[in-house]
Amino acid sequence: MLLPLGLLLLPAALVCAAPQLSMRNPKDVYTGPVRDGDFVKVDGTRLFVKDGPHYVTGFNYWACMNLAADDSTGGNYTRFISEMDIMAEYGVNHLRIMASSEGNPNGPQPFRMRPALLESPYHWNEDIFVGLDRCVAEAGKRGIRLTMTLNDEWHWSGGFSHIPYPPSWDLSLEPQPWGNYTTDGSFNDFTAFANRFYDLPEAQEIWQDHILKVINRVNTVNGKVYKDDATIMTWEVANEPQPVSQINIAGSLALVFNETDSVLSWIENSSKFIKKHAPKQLVTTGFEGKQGEEYFKAVHAFDSIDYACSHMWVQNWGVYDMLNTSAANLNNALEFARVFIANTSQWSLDLGKPVVLEEFGFPRDNWENVEAGEYLYSAKATTRNKDAYYSYVLGNVLNHWTYDKAYVGTMPWAFGGLWRPEPFVVNEFNMTWAGDPPHEAPGWYDVYSDDSVMDLVKEQTDNTTWLIEHGLGW
16 A cells, blocks of 8 residues: 555655665765766666666756846846755755747747747847756756756747747747637647647757757856756656647547657657767656557657656646545545556556656645635645645655656656745746746646645655665665
């Protein structure tokens, strides 16, 4: 039986239950700055650094490059440094961030990161690039490694739906499925629009040029070339690339598998391109896993993909209702998580590769905001259900690692840090840099610096360290 984090992962319990425990010297678990040349490696279904096993205790911090930029470019450097310190204090050792965003500065598209890194084909905003330099450098100082996401299915960063329009990125002449697709847009219409990207040679040329620009970037803070910096654990092909075929298996989130789907050849070709030019670092897909076993295995089977990843969204996928106070509602979410984690772990074992749960999120007890007449996603709501869900998911994934399954860590969505929706303030570019991206309600999935979830994250770190010191993961 898999128990929540705070109940299961006590050293006394694990001494009795976990396999092959033998005390190691605590100095074996290195927690200082990322050392030059200490790249994360894959061995079977485990991750390793020079000193031994590596378990990912992470967060999504997608807006890092914008937040770390100068205030005149929409950043908030003081907040950025404070939040990096907070995450390090709680034992966070990994961040998943955007290393791409696209869009004409004068473009009309709503729900998009502004300013963008790539403002038109082959033209970058150096101020935002400096922000990315700061993210990489400051993470390395704190022993925090990075997943660098190089593209996006969704329009909140520009992504697939932007790149196919050279040379001006004037999208006014094209059909615009830019609606807030989480509430009033068509998912299938948008993905059909965006996924034309896979098969357009000129779009691929623009994107591959961006990849080369990023991986060969010389960091203006520490002088390191990105592809030679061990702080960067992983290059991620894209955030949530979707299959072109969107025919669901009846009664399921899974899709009918199409072996000729363009997403497959695109992931294979793209991952090979990245591996060729950045061979010291790992590559993964950004794939969710909800599409089912066949798609999951197909996108992760390529030799150029080092490990699998999964995303799990119980509210977005209709499993959990954030305004339903019943115990059954929460239990549905926990049971879905149990099955989803078990399935994706087994599928990864079948491939002989590790897997990271690199996105999951959960709302606050927002029925309290409705009752109080507050903003629906106000930070004033408690987090009882959120804490229970996080405790279960973090504990479940760590159990899989403890008992030689495929999971090697988690990255919740997302760290909102010091930001709060009260008072609601935007910068001159109409950005909040909440934990939620521009197309979603600010405060929906944020984890704040003083949320009790942070204690669960710290407990995960402490328990992982204890396990490694006692011989687990080797």
